[in-house]
Amino acid sequence: MDSSRPVYNLTLADAGDRYEVELRNDPTFGGHELIRPGIGDIPERISLCTGTTATCPTRPEQVAAGDVHTCDGLLGKLQGDLFWVACTAVLDEAYDPVVDAALAGMPHRVRLGADPDRFPVLDAADRAALNQLNADHVAHADRWQKHEYIIAGDALFLIPATHGRQGKEYIAAHDFHLGVFTVSDMPDGTVVITFQDLPLEGYDFTMGAVAEFAPTAQVDVPWATDLDSSSDW
Template sequence: MPYILLGRGSLEADTRCTPGPEETVIPRGTTLHCLTAEQGLFLGLDAPDIWDQLAAPWPSFGGGIRVPNLTLYGLGDVWEGDAQFDGYTLVEPGSGGRPDPVLLCTDTLGACPTTQEEADAGATHPCDGALGLPHADDLYWIAAFAVFTWVERTFASEGSLQAFAEDTLRGLLQADRQALTAANRDALRAAGRGRVLHCVVSASAFAVGAAHDHPAFAAGLGDHAYCSLSVVPNDSRRDRGSPEGWLLLEDVPPNRRRLVAAELARCSPYQVRFR
């Protein structure tokens, strides 16, 4: 059975994600195809063929091969009905009961194969990672920074398609600045104690991971970085002079901290701390 796994991510192991090892081994009978959509993925009626929009930086990996334990984050759950996915089982992080993020392997008990010898002996993945999906003959792992609904338009060249994507991203970010802040505010309010939220910061915007596709707008505007945020309420607060809580951030580039602090001040009464 062929699966398409679609989300935001890269082709490197994300050491911030737990549970799961940093590397894993593909079981026999499964082939992993790693694909990227660096300009975003266009879906919808009359959209370009999905496979023409994807790049394959690596060859396909068969059973017994050791690979990084890749991670995909949710982009939203609005793509399942697209005709381009006919014939495949679509797996989207955070949709259809799937966790967000989705990892290749979530094993923490040593139950999954870690060597070629174990894979050759028939060991499978009993974990709830992608390599544990039933009857997974082919896994198409698609790491995209954004997914867009196709707008019918004629492009003279690949360069004009890229220019349209960049212009679209800039327009969306500018038009939806208030919506982005509202989405960030909702994500912070929904976060439980100590929960780690994955975020993205560009030169002009900051978005909390649970804001769905808004982080993609920020990521599309040139140089960007991923960081993490933890929400810590102040349970011992006794007077109004004490902070209500703290937003603890890690891996925020020093030259982006002022932007991040300003955005979070619009979203939460908690104090911001960088580590």
């Protein structure tokens, strides 16, 4: 959230007991201070800005010049970087234009600690490393054991937990499909990779992805399903 694109005057509201039960000691906040409406000196409802154009900056050049908020809203009360996470719970489609305008092309999801203004991409070196790790998994995976795979963006991750921070950031920033796969060997030595619960619309992509890291493998999709547009694909 910064002044370089539209920022709506959003309001935080008290979510009751969820704060005490789920958020207060949540280690995933990574040392960031969690601002909770109704806790401490934060009122039960508080907006980003409660001032006017006379008291608070509204344009990027004002912020660049050093102007600051003097209101009693969040931007006036708090110092440092502000990460707005509550907007990820906006579910009403009527607010989609507001959320899209605020994101301005940025990813809808981001891992804590990652730069929300940098959409994760995979360059040629990243894809080479991804293919090598996938190839290693195919070569060394326990035969007939179920392992997870994820299709995110335009990448296939076998055993995604092994793909490090960059892989996890890439997955987190994209819509993704999670399923399981197995690896087996035919009597003639041909490796068979079986993908379970693979959407039909992902079949061609998966065949192409496997061809990059296991070109001699046979791909089997016994339970391909036709998932509708509301799925997480």
